[in-house]
Amino acid sequence: MTGLRYVYAVCRPFGTPLQAQLTGIGGAPPALLHHHGLVAVVSTVPAADFSEEALKARLEDLDWLAATARAHEGVIDALTTVTTPLPLRLATVFRDDSAVRMMIEAREDHFRQLLDRLGGRVEWGVKVYLEAEPAEATPAPAAKPASGRDYLRSRRAQSHALEEKWQRAEQFARSLHERLTERAEDFRMHRPQNAELSGAAGRNVMNAAYLVPRKRSEEFVELVDRTKDEAPGIRVELTGPWAAYSFTGETAGETAGEAAGEAAGETAGKAAGETVGETAGATVENAGEGR
């Protein structure tokens, strides 16, 4: 058998069937593996793509990565319409079902705790962009500066204008964030996105995720909508509802730590905050041979 078991998410048993036409990675239909009162959502993936060596190469291929990421998210998204899934990180793969069952047994308490905390909640992504202004597109001064002093002066004026725009955007982002946190149970600040990867216009100045109970989601969405015309030159974008991807780490209070960690040694910060030892374990075992 050349198939491996790819695990998308873990959730509680749910009554509503998944969409019949739902496909996961490589077009395979996801199946539900019930064990110990939990459900692992799995599908079979080819060893040709997901063996250690192959996967390493595959992950470097942006097209493959994009397709796989979309398929992964597609399954999580479908689950989100019927239950509260705990999304696993991309490319969590086991040899067979019994290995998946062992994984569930080893972590069932943790899964249950997370499900208790996240059940009935979804994640909303809110991004604030500073729109590019026409003036900015033509920054070159008409006359060449006569001296260094002139250059510095005009440079200072430019910086000043930029600084003012940033301050406005910051103020707006901060006030929006304050209002949104009142209606959310938790939040995470993510790194601003880069235009080239996201394809979005303008500059991303805030990229946040909010954990919101489903029941209050409509209210939350309305609030975001209302702010959209509040500030000229600033754009607000809403995505979701997502599964609570950003909130599967330990707990609140981690927020500050995580954000700070993200700046410098994200990996270290995360390893400490999340499933302790997992990252290190995976790394070490990677050096040796998998069973």
Next chain:
Amino acid sequence: MTMPSRLPEPYGQGSGANLADILERVLDKGIVIAGDIRINLLDIELLTVKLRLIVASVDKAKEMGIDWWETDPALSSRARRDELARENAELRERLARLEELEPGRAPKEAP
């Protein structure tokens, strides 16, 4: 209340979410479990860093002053002011050096 068995449809996630939104979640967030296939999780971290660096040209972002997240997640502008001050000093220094190198261009010091 709507049908309890089906939860509300997404508000346009399919259209609103870009690849960056998806990647930052499926690669960076979610529960980390070491499966049987031991891909080095650091590889994934590296990959995302690579995506950010290459595709996204972080340097350019820094140049534009978009670096607050590196020092202060709470949208601090102090870091940026520091950066501006530093850059300013650097520019002054470079300019002074340049003007020294080109005596013809420095009118007051011309003999």
